[in-house]
Amino acid sequence: MQEWKPQMSYMEQFPVAMAYVPWQRNCNMYENLDEAFKTGTIFPELNKPFLGRRVKG
Amino acid sequence: MNTGCKPCMDSERQKMLQEISKIDFVLKELNLYLDTHPYDQQAMENFRQYNAMKNKLVTEYTEKYGPLVLSIVDMDNREWKWATQDWPWEGGYN
Numbered sequence: 001m002q003e004w005k006p007q008m009s010y011m012e013q014f015p016v017a018m019a020y021v022p023w024q025r026n027c028n029m030y031e032n033l034d035e036a037f038k039t040g041t042i043f044p045e046l047n048k049p050f051l052g053r054r055v056k057g
Numbered sequence: 058m059n060t061g062c063k064p065c066m067d068s069e070r071q072k073m074l075q076e077i078s079k080i081d082f083v084l085k086e087l088n089l090y091l092d093t094h095p096y097d098q099q100a101m102e103n104f105r106q107y108n109a110m111k112n113k114l115v116t117e118y119t120e121k122y123g124p125l126v127l128s129i130v131d132m133d134n135r136e137w138k139w140a141t142q143d144w145p146w147e148g149g150y151n
Binding site: 023024027029033034036037041042043 | 079082083086087090093094097099100103
């Protein structure tokens with residue numbers, strides 16, 4: 001059986017079947033906090049609306 | 058306007074409550090960020106600033122409409138407003 005190789009080499013250091021959530025990196029905040037309140041976060045970095053398709057970056 | 062509530066909330070009071078909840082939201086977000094970045098000076102400064110803003114607003118709200126949280130109760134010793142003001146289900150909204 002051909003051994004599966006992860007596309008990204010650095011992934012090899014992690015055990016299989018474990019979930020990883022990279023932490024937030026910086027504390028930049030939205031200027032307009034009313035808008036942020038509606039958006040649901042004050043951090044642009046965490047603003048990831050579900051668009052029903054894969055989003056790059 | 059919702060006709061249901063007895064002493065309908067005037068818009069000024071509702072606006073103040075909304076302002077307070079928005080600041081609570083910012084504080085909670087900063088709190089969660091600081092939990093994973095406990096040495097981020099910028100975040101701590103932001104938290105300090107918004108926390109001070111919240112206390113000011115809640116104190117103003119308390120003077121105008123009565124206590125919102127037990128930790129900020131204007132003790133005028135004649136009346137324990139916490140109990141005598143309208144309860145939330147009576148449209149008291151505190």
